[in-house]
Amino acid sequence: MSTDAATRQREALETSGWGEKFQLVQPRNLNFWVYLALTGVGLFQAWSFFGPSVGFYADAFAVGAVLCTACGAAWWLWLRHIDRWERQPAGLVTAALVWGAVASTFGFAMTVNTAMLSIYAKLFGQDWAANWAAGLTAPFTEESAKLCGFLLLMGLAPRLVRTANDGLVIGAFIGLGFATFENFLYAANSTANAFGTDPVGNAARISATRIGVSFVSHPFFSALVCCGVIYLIGTTAQPRRRAFGAGLVLLGMFFHFTWDDAAGLGGGNGAVLILVMAASAILGLSTLRYAFRQAAPCEHQFVRDILAPEVAAGVINDNELDSILDKAARKAYRKSSPHRKAKRAHKHLRRAILDLAHEIGASRGADTDDVARARAEVTRLRASAAGASS
Known part of the structure; x- marks a missing residue:
């Protein structure tokens, strides 16, 4: 291993936090006690809200819970799939999910939203409130509630939450928790609002409707907001970009507004309403894609530095590494495959190389048995890819 390559790897591991473990229980860290207390408040509020109705609508609640949980599980798998670079520890993303589901939803947003919506209705009337109150409340209260959890997690895992990509992924998991419980809340409310008439059917219909539009939902909003905050404050791994960060925060809130107030923006016209929702979804998801692309170069450099000793030793070649990190190189690499x-086979090889980077991160650069196995797997798959190409 060359000295330069080893130095690059050591510095990248130190700066990026790849392979660092997450521990939620930190008695000497104030962030832990704040997290615990506010999550406890959320649990109490949730039980106070649902407890009196459970005995009356148990079947409807169960249907809503199953459907909303299934949607949340699908989102979980997708978010874990796109978390390609520094894979967030399961404990960290679970803590993010719990904050979004319990503390943000019931400890903050539900209480504040109820008060604000009541004030708007009294000040401006029911019709105005029906069209505009949600969009002039939720983007501020709900995004602030989710952001509080993200800042607490930064305090609990300062070596793990460092890059814009971390903000995107962890913010999305916080939003996922919020969306899952909010969807269940709507399903539960539908049973009570119908005075017990077809409670199971109402719960199923509302759950299905909420799930149908969940591709533009809280995971997307909070991903932009939390990523923007990383740029705003800067870290040892992510240079500060105040204007860009502020723009992402404001855009996350803006898309939340357009989604919640699509009816008001549509002016009562169904076609315009659909157009507003479609435009919001397209522009919002395009912004999210752009944010991921902007965050990628930092992660790519960490991968290059972490794998530098493997390249120097000939375990990986530059073309293989480029095929993981560069879209054009990946297309060229794929084109070179005859069938x-x-x-x-080449796809499996690329995954194995990235797995090797993760094992090196987990070992903090040490040459462990897991690293040796990952290295051997790269060698095996390269031979398999060469055989498949011949």
């Missing part, structure tokens, strides 16, 4: 079997 589908070779393409599939």
Whole structure:
């Protein structure tokens, strides 16, 4: 291993926090006690809200819970899939999910939203409140509630939450928790509002409707907001970009506003309402994609530095590394494969190389048995890819 490559790897591991463990219980860290207390408040509020109705609408609640949890599980799998670079520890993303589901939803947002919506209705009337109150409340109260949890997690895992990509992924998990419980809340409310008439059917219909529009929801909003905050404050791994960060925060809140107040923006016209929702979804998801692309170079450099000793030793070559990190190189690498079997073999090889980077991160650069196995797997898959291409 060359001295320069080893130095690059050591500095990248130190700066990025790749492989660091997460521990929620930190008695000497005030962030832990604040997290615990506010989550406890959320649990109490949730039980106070649902407890009296459970005995009357148990079947409807169960249907809503199953459907909303299934949607949340699908989102979980997708978010874990796109978390390609520094894989967030399961404990960290679970803590993010719990904050979004319990503390943000019931400890903050539900109480404040109820008060604000009541004030708007009294000041401006029911019709105005129906069209505009949600969008002039939720983007501020709900995004602030979710952001509080993100800042607490930064305090609990300062070596793990350092890059814009971390903000995107962890923010999305906080939003996922919020969305899942909010969807269940709507389903539960539908049973009470119908005075017990077809409670199971109402719960199923509302759950299905909420799930149907969940592709533009809290995971997307909070991902932009939390990523923007990383740029605003800067870290040892992520240079500060105040204007860009502020823009992402404001855009996350703006898309939340357009989604919640689509009816008001549509002016009562169904076609315009659909147009507003479609435009919000397209522009919002395009912004999210752009945010991920802006965050990628930092993560790519960490991968290059972490794998520098492997490149120097000939375990990985530059073309293989480029095929993981560069879209054009990946297309060229795929084109060089003569048939589908070779393409599939090359795809497995790229995944194995990234797995090797994760094992090196987990070992903090030490040459452990897990690293040796990951290295051997790269060698095996390269031979398999070469055989498939011949």
